[in-house]
Amino acid sequence: MAGLRTVGAIVLALAVLALLGTDVTHMVAGAMAAMVATFAIKEKEVRGQAVTLACGLPVALAAMSLGALLHTRIIAGDIFFVLLIFGAVYGRRFGDRGTALGLIGFQVYFVSLFVQATVGALPELYLTLAVAFACSAVVRFAVVPETPQRTLGRLREAFRARLAQLLAAQIELLDAGPDDLDKVLDSLRRRTARLHEAALMIQGRLEEGTRDEATAARLQRRIADAEIAAERLGVILLNARSSERADTITMHLPHAPVQVAAERLPSEDAETRTLRRDLGALHLLIARRGADERGMALAHVRNRLLGYRDEDKLPAASPAVQDVFRGIGEAARAVLGLRLALDGPQDASDDSPATARSREEFDAEDVAMAGLDEADEEAADERTGLKRPTTRAAFQVAVGSTLAIIGGEFLSSQRWYWAVLTCWVVFLNTASTGEILVKGYRRLVGTILGVVAGVALAGLVGNNTWLAFGLVLLFIFGMFFTAPLSYALMSFCVTAMLGLLYTLLNTYSLAVLVLRIEETALGAACGIIAAVLVLPVHTDRRTDELLGTVLERLRDVVTAAVAQLSGGPAADLLDKARDLDSALDDLRASTQPLTHPITPLRGRRQTARYLVALLETCAYHARSLAATAELVPYSKNVAADPRLERAGKRIARNIDIIVARVVEESTRGEVSSGASIASVLEANGTAGPASGTVTFRVLRHLQRLDEGVIGLARPLEVPVSGRNVGTTG
16 A cells, blocks of 8 residues: 555656656656655654645755755765764654654755756756645545555454465365475464464554544454464364374474374364364355355354354364364354454344354453553653664764765765665664664665666666656555565665666666665665664674563563453453564564574574574463453353462563573572473362363463473573473363
């Protein structure tokens, strides 16, 4: 959508400028200005977008004016450029608006250098900028409107589609042979991660995209239920296909070994045929929207699947296969809840008793969630001075840009700004030296490939101006479409687009494109040098900080969930779980330099992958605990168990010891292993948890969490006392 919006703004700006008889140079300036005026603004509310766009035009006019005035004053122009870069990066501390205005100022000044703006050309350039911003506003607010409600609606449909894709992969897992299992598992991991990504994106849009807090809470709960049920179904399907019980980490760690026993699920077995049929029926329920439901067929399918929540409705099969049918029942319940949240009330005339009971449970949940207090706002970053990330990055970019200007002038007195642009972009959305190194490497690779494409396209285009503009639009869309997928591909699109723009400006030559590679390499090198020498943030320190944050949020979720499961007061646990997920996403991004294929430290790469996979596993069990704990205050089927408090304290204490070791607050203390969680609960001589109690439902998640935390201790070199004497399935 961002690509379509940007391309639409550029097309409209080019059309208006062409009607005004503008020359090609000013059309190029207008296209670039329309692009930056569109993609720079990231605010969610329409009113905020309008205010930022209105403020952006004066900023753009000032940047263009200064670019023209300083055109012949080399030293003064370079000094101002460095100050502008510092201000643009420092402005990120003021949120989306500060980031947007800084980006507009920098990019428009860059446009003035690109088109070699002069004082005499300023009136036409002012008109060009005004047209570009007006066209951006028309496309943003009228042609391709972006409102929080529309964005949330698209994300909800994306979640539904990814849920269906995940279930399709799980159906493949049912019939996959030993030779195909690794491929199917890779698909399963990838689709599970994409579903989780969609859930997090929805979480970020709930506040602005829903009409009230009750609706937001209900949608958040239903999305969490569906995600947990879908991931659990994948785990128990894998258990049914394995010769021994599969660990949940298998779903998060690439190339994790799985012992397959194909004879566990004979293809002609009646239970297997029923299982295959019901998985297909569940896929149908997910894919169909409420408005598409006709007649009694889907209602009959839904009633049959929800019946598997009752023990007496389960088919006669092995315990592992019966677990899969239970998982299908819980997934069907989650799909029903998701449909109620997304599509509104459904026809209940054909409900079975199991379906009616599920609807009653959802109604009770809605009433209970309406009474919860609002979640506490996230604490603001209290770092000041040079410790503030935006301030540190501003100084780093300023120093790197100064080096890039000096080196760029030696390479070319006309095109030196390409080195500065590269230095600027390698610092965007990076927080450590390793991330900057990887981003600089990817940009250089993409630039080299883009130069090759630029050479070929320049010969193809020749003097055909409109064909060149058409290809430019295609590459601009490609920039946005590939940005989340590959930074190298995005850089390829940028460089190929610039080659076409040079063709339009009649300044194209092979030497210019080769110079582009040289300036890109220089800019990346200057950025890396500045990151290493000026207030460096080493990758190890960055990952340790984020690891500590993830562990602290994991402890908060587990502690709060276990407290509620033990009979404590109700709390908004899903918000805490999503905070954990967000922190884990940050950690995953920060470990990319350690897990990149070019890293020479193979041992650290394996350790980083293992730690992230183990934390993802712990986060899954913590989400499940949080979702179950929220059922306790109003559920008629589960009750709190005070004995769980002991297990929660042990897990929280172990996490605290690991956090202290990671952040180097303390090197003392040992993680407690020893007896399993089940044994801890039975230490007072009482019987084990009975089926149907909340203890029985959460025992597996607590056991896996306990094992996961102990598993984290070993690669982090935290001493472990005792030994596990048993595990719980």
